[in-house]
Amino acid sequence: MNPGGGLQPNSTKTMPTQLAQAASPATIKLAAPRASRSPAALMFERVIEVLVYACGISAIIFVFGIFFFVFKEGAPFLAKLSFTEFLFSKEWIPTSSVQPKYGTGALIVGTLSVTLLAMLIAVPFGLGAAVFVSEFCTGKVKETLKITIELLAAIPSVVWGFIGLSVMSPVIIATFHVPVGVNLLNAALLLALMSVPIMVSIGEDALKAVPDSYREAGIALGATKWQLVYRVLLPAAKNGLLAAVLLGVGRAIGETMAVLMATGHAVNIPDSIFDPVRTLTATIAAELGETSHGSPHYQVLFLIGVLLFSITFVVNLAADLVVKGIKKK
């Protein structure tokens, strides 16, 4: 009992998990051996605890730090900026010597359309592959598939971009009889391929987390394998599967190098999936490097960074709300 102050917070912190399973006797049992530990061991415990705490909150500090820095660089231009022009005009002419125009409308449409098309391709494939790996195959096939899919995630994005520019572009021209091969479809295919591995591994984890008793119950009721997947596993794992899809969306929105090379990088509102587009990320990547520090162009590029940040924030928030909504039901 004598170490008192130092020990007390420790034991209360470990209590809730213990409480969930057993009642108070467990905590007394736990406290006894701890009291007999050497001061050095307790000190060590303290240090580790502080370190873990620091790791925990560091993510928050970094996120706010980055947001603050990006916002600070762009903020001076906010006063001069017309928000309707910034968000809705499709004229992006930042280096004009006559009248620079900072409309990101076409860039926003570009980012959203590439992401949407990529997800239309990736979600069925990603989730399908997750279901197949988790439920329909075993042993060697399963291991080979998993390793191969993980290999897909290891390809650097600049290599994807190169494939888009040099390999897929002529193929798209020849297959679809369109004048230009670096376009919305090209970039969406690359992004789909890049986000599928994430969806497969997270989706597979989610399906694995469904207790086997569910599967056994389904089989006992005479369900076929497909019925089991469709009626039991997918609903049971839907939170995890949604998380898998949203991580894929995040990957697609944030991807830069591959889309810079494969979209065609044209300020253009697409009429069809064969039109070249330009994304917010690629615009920053292409233009920030040679823009003079502190110029309006430079500041607007940082505001685009803030815009991107807001878009991903809204996507994540929506995901959280949806997951919470599902949980309540």
Place this chain on the structure above:
Amino acid sequence: MKTNMTANKQMNWSVRTGAVLTLAAGLILSGCGKSDSSGGATSGPKKTVANIGSDTMVNLAAAWAEAYGAVDKSTVIEVNGGGSGVGIKGLLNGTAELANSSRHIEDKEKAELKEKRQLDAKEYVVGFDALSIYVHKDNPLNEITMEQLGEIYRSDGKITKWSDLGVTSIPGGKGDELIRVSRQNNSGTYEYFKEAVVGKKNEFKLGSLDMNGSKDVVELVGKTPNAIGYSGMGYANASVKMLKVAKKKGDPYVAPSIASTHDKSYPIARPMFFYTAGDPAPHVKAYIDWVLSDAGQKIVETTGYVPLPKK
């Protein structure tokens, strides 16, 4: 002297060159600097040359400065961008010893130099910047005029289809659409093409494919039969064709080449200059002589520009 030693060969591309580039250059070059500074202590004080000006030339100037470090360890060339005007202004107020310019000095600037510092501007042609117009190798088009290029690239230009140029079918091409390939809006190539073809007061037609490098333009045109693009002369490969260009309709069409750049018959080319205020100091003169030598001109070629005619 101390600062000279620490700043040894560290190029300062502060203006318009990105923080990333500066950082990278700083990291790489401060590494070289360290190894030299021990030797520098014995070889006496270092002389620095402030070399400011044209953004078109900034990569070339940096390449020269870096290579010159191996030739003369006692002279440090500090390269800065900002534009030709900034370089010449540097001569006027004495902050630059050597100005890079991709245009001739204006009479007004000459007069100001005379008045402020009682010095005459000295001009050195150090190389040429020439842009080729590229199309796919199967494209039947061989010639184009500057007016047609303007109509293709200008925001109010009328040419949007290959048939507008008289090309009815491109082998391997799909449809009639003319795909414009351009550069990202802060590259020197973009600036020069805008000045020479689109017009300083006009805007580019939006919707062009804005590639992120000279090589990418040629790569894309080589893969896209419907495309047209501009890039440095040195980037040509087997899958593209360079068009002959005429100043206006009726003028002879001239193929881009080192010779046609030198005799000024090719219209999308311009000389690049060094300017000094009065006669350069000996160490600056030595640097200029080296730039004009075969070793310096070799670098002009490797960075994608056109070297001076061989003497």
